[in-house]
Amino acid sequence: xxxxxxxxxxxxxxxxxxxxxxxxxxxxxxxxxxxxxxxxxxxxxxxxxxxxxxxxxxxxxxxxxxxxxxxxxxxxxxxxxxxxxxxxxxxxxxxxxxxxxxxxxxxxxxxxxxxxxxxxxxxxxxxxxxxxxxxxxxxxxxxxxxxxxxxxxxxxxxxxxxxxxxxxxxxxxxxxxxxxxxxxxxxxxxxxxxxxxxxxxxxxxxxxxxxxxxxxxxxxxxxxxxxxxxxxxxxxxxxxxxxxxxxxxxxxxxxxxxxxxxxxxxxxxxxxxxxxxxxxxxxxxxxxxxxxxxxxxxxxxxxxxxxxxxxxxxxxxxxxxxxxxxxxxxxxxxxxxxxxxxxxxxxxxxxxxxxxxxxxxxxxxxxxxxxxxxxxxxxxxxxxxxxxxxxxxxxxxxxxxxxxxxxxxxxxxxxxxxxxxxxxxxxxxxxxxxxxxxxxxx
Amino acid sequence: xxxxxxxxxxxxxxxxxxxxxxxxxxxxxxxxxxxxxxxxxxxxxxxxxxxxxxxxxxxxxxxxxxxxxxxxxxxxxxxxxxxxxxxxxxxxxxxxxxxxxxxxxxxxxxxxxxxxxxxxxxxxxxxxxxxxxxxxxxxxxxxxxxxxxxxxxxxxxxxxxxxxxxxxxxxxxxxxxxxxxxxxxxxxxxxxxxxxxxxxxxxxxxxxxxxxxxxxxxxxxxxxxxxxxxxxxxxxxxxxxxxxxxxxxxxxxxxxxxxxxxxxxxxxxxxxxxxxxxxxxxxxxxxxxxxxxxxxxxxxxxxxxxxxxxxxxxxxxxxx
Numbered sequence: 001x002x003x004x005x006x007x008x009x010x011x012x013x014x015x016x017x018x019x020x021x022x023x024x025x026x027x028x029x030x031x032x033x034x035x036x037x038x039x040x041x042x043x044x045x046x047x048x049x050x051x052x053x054x055x056x057x058x059x060x061x062x063x064x065x066x067x068x069x070x071x072x073x074x075x076x077x078x079x080x081x082x083x084x085x086x087x088x089x090x091x092x093x094x095x096x097x098x099x100x101x102x103x104x105x106x107x108x109x110x111x112x113x114x115x116x117x118x119x120x121x122x123x124x125x126x127x128x129x130x131x132x133x134x135x136x137x138x139x140x141x142x143x144x145x146x147x148x149x150x151x152x153x154x155x156x157x158x159x160x161x162x163x164x165x166x167x168x169x170x171x172x173x174x175x176x177x178x179x180x181x182x183x184x185x186x187x188x189x190x191x192x193x194x195x196x197x198x199x200x201x202x203x204x205x206x207x208x209x210x211x212x213x214x215x216x217x218x219x220x221x222x223x224x225x226x227x228x229x230x231x232x233x234x235x236x237x238x239x240x241x242x243x244x245x246x247x248x249x250x251x252x253x254x255x256x257x258x259x260x261x262x263x264x265x266x267x268x269x270x271x272x273x274x275x276x277x278x279x280x281x282x283x284x285x286x287x288x289x290x291x292x293x294x295x296x297x298x299x300x301x302x303x304x305x306x307x308x309x310x311x312x313x314x315x316x317x318x319x320x321x322x323x324x325x326x327x328x329x330x331x332x333x334x335x336x337x338x339x340x341x342x343x344x345x346x347x348x349x350x351x352x353x354x355x356x357x358x359x360x361x362x363x364x365x366x367x368x369x370x371x372x373x374x375x376x377x378x379x380x381x382x383x384x385x386x387x388x389x390x391x392x393x394x395x396x397x398x399x400x401x402x403x404x405x406x407x408x409x410x411x412x413x414x415x416x417x418x419x420x421x422x423x424x425x426x427x428x429x430x431x432x433x434x435x436x437x438x439x440x441x442x
Numbered sequence: 443x444x445x446x447x448x449x450x451x452x453x454x455x456x457x458x459x460x461x462x463x464x465x466x467x468x469x470x471x472x473x474x475x476x477x478x479x480x481x482x483x484x485x486x487x488x489x490x491x492x493x494x495x496x497x498x499x500x501x502x503x504x505x506x507x508x509x510x511x512x513x514x515x516x517x518x519x520x521x522x523x524x525x526x527x528x529x530x531x532x533x534x535x536x537x538x539x540x541x542x543x544x545x546x547x548x549x550x551x552x553x554x555x556x557x558x559x560x561x562x563x564x565x566x567x568x569x570x571x572x573x574x575x576x577x578x579x580x581x582x583x584x585x586x587x588x589x590x591x592x593x594x595x596x597x598x599x600x601x602x603x604x605x606x607x608x609x610x611x612x613x614x615x616x617x618x619x620x621x622x623x624x625x626x627x628x629x630x631x632x633x634x635x636x637x638x639x640x641x642x643x644x645x646x647x648x649x650x651x652x653x654x655x656x657x658x659x660x661x662x663x664x665x666x667x668x669x670x671x672x673x674x675x676x677x678x679x680x681x682x683x684x685x686x687x688x689x690x691x692x693x694x695x696x697x698x699x700x701x702x703x704x705x706x707x708x709x710x711x712x713x714x715x716x717x718x719x720x721x722x723x724x725x726x727x728x729x730x731x732x733x734x735x736x737x738x739x740x741x742x743x744x745x746x747x748x749x750x751x752x753x754x755x756x757x758x759x760x761x762x
Binding site for chain 2 (some may be wrong): 010011014015016017018019021022023026028029031032033035036037038039040041042043044045046047048049051069071079080082084110111112113116117118119121126127129130131153230297361390421430
């Protein structure tokens with residue numbers, strides 16, 4: 001039966017080195033009392049290690065039976081997950097054991113413990129249970145559980161790895177959110193004006209005096225008096241289908257870990273999806289690098305929100321450059337109804353025949369808007385002037401490259417919104433409001 | 443980790459200190475009351491490191507700056523007479539000799555404080571024995587310097603002992619004859635017995651670094667990990683299902699072994715047998731004992747290396 005090797009612990013090393021130093025002292029003096037110290041110390045270490053090696057010679061995963069239970073397989077990023085594990089020993093031998101269930105760095109254990117250091121009597125089972133809070137979205141793996149057997153004095157140890165991995169999908173929080181009005185981004189780069197029309201929509205616009213041609217159901221009775229009668233005016237709203245087109249190419253790693261372009265894109269996409277589903281619109285998701293990574297057909301209502309949440313949770317970087325033209329052709333093929341396509345990309349180097357692809361999309365009555373982070377805001381500001389200048393100098397070529405990508409899209413007639421990284425949610429809300437009021441129409 | 447809690451690293455090791463102190467105290471008193479007779483100056487010099495070392499050991503003097511300043515001042519007290527005073531100046535050399543005799547107490551705390559690694563413990567103990575044996579050898583040597591103060595004569599004798607020892611080691615290497623080694627021939631039965639007790643104190647304090655039964659593990663000198671965080675949410679705030687709450691509530695806590703024999707008992711028995719055998723052999727045939735010691739060390743090192751050197755092959759089979 002295969003067994004892991006015995007490894008010296010820091011304590012073991014410490015005792016052995018201590019014994020050898022004592023032996024050196026003793027050999028200088030050759031005094032009997034001084035010789036006793038290294039004999040005792042080295043004798044204990046050697047005996048302990050040899051006995052431990054003998055008694056645990058077949059130590060390995062075969063010694064254990066395990067069962068995971070009450071484990072979360074899907075956790076919202078603003079929620080908590082639970083993990084529990086029962087381990088029992090098949091061998092009738094007691095050991096000092098350390099049981100550890102490794103989990104990703106982005107999991108913070110908030111209750112219980114993923115580690116247990118204990119005397120493990122034979123024929124008894126050990127239960128490990130803990131609750132964690134994820135700090136990042138994505139697919140993560142917990143385990144394999146590691147059991148370390150120590151000798152009773154802690155001089156050495158053996159390790160066994162139990163193949164009991166568990167996959168956890170951390171999904172973003174899909175919320176319906178309305179933010180207060182933000183300055184229109186048309187001033188930040190869009191040449192199109194913010195268009196809203198008064199009409200039969202659902203968003204309240206203003207009160208005006210009643211006209212004989214008005215629908216009596218629109219009368220605002222509380223505001224009306226005997227002398228004047230008012231009616232409510234609503235904004236005309238467009239209820240398009242939505243598609244979030246997420247660039248998952250390698251260049252979306254731009255930014256600080258945890259807030260890189262891809263994460264900002266996911267955050268913006270989830271805001272748009274949440275808002276749209278909250279208004280009973282249909283939302284689809286296309287994750288693309290140089291090929292389709294995932295396509296979620298148009299979804300509606302709570303079941304659709306669940307499907308989209310899981311899909312957003314699975315998004316990860318893929319090796320390859322973002323092929324925008326290919327993505328647009330794919331979108332065009334998949335979409336059957338007029339759709340507002342919102343592209344989240346760093347636009348570092350959008351590849352393909354973009355002008356033709358955009359024209360084809362527009363010809364199919366889809367609307368297209370691209371949202372791109374401002375490169376300088378992806379990194380925290382440097383307080384030191386020299387460091388700030390160095391950072392500016394380093395980022396300058398990247399910014400130029402992004403500017404070229406933005407210009408390429410604008411030349412093709414696409415509305416491109418550049419946003420500061422911290423304002424991704426507000427930008428997504430504002431883009432959606434703008435599109436709903438008719439912006440970005442072909 | 444419910445029952446494993448942070449403890450003061452010193453207070454529960456006082457029993458180890460109680461086993462360690464008698465040997466160096468005995469050696470020091472034997473020298474102070476012995477033939478050179480240093481008088482009050484030597485006694486005061488001895489009390490300085492004894493008091494200061496004990497104060498740092500029990501935690502009365504804690505800031506590292508104070509601890510190291512105190513040790514530096516005591517070292518200067520030993521060095522200054524040799525640099526600044528003519529040989530034979532009574533009080534200066536008496537004080538310096540007293541400090542040297544009491545010097546083991548300056549590092550003895552490393553042999554018994556809870557946070558010390560076994561390396562520090564063993565080296566501290568062995569250094570204590572070395573100073574004690576050197577002082578005993580010096581007190582038994584008639585110095586060539588006569589008519590001076592007790593401190594001067596002590597240093598004279600100590601110098602002679604060290605020089606003879608170095609010369610004797612040179613002879614062993616050159617001609618294989620081990621004669622004329624003053625440290626080897628110094629043997630005081632009471633000191634040896636007290637030294638054995640001190641060794642037991644150090645060894646047992648690894649095996650029983652705790653006095654409370656709620657400590658799960660014997661190697662608690664290893665630095666503990668910081669707790670996960672000061673603010674832990676209440677379970678009801680986490681929104682757990684009943685099954686998850688039950689799993690949390692019934693998770694295993696660190697458990698102390700419920701066995702008759704203490705951990706490492708077998709190793710201790712083997713070590714005691716080795717010691718008894720070695721002492722008996724050293725008494726009967728000293729040269730043979732030394733040979734056995736060297737061969738035993740080599741055999742132990744080979745066996746341990748063999749155990750540590752085995753490793754898994756890529757296919758999972760044992761190699762070596």
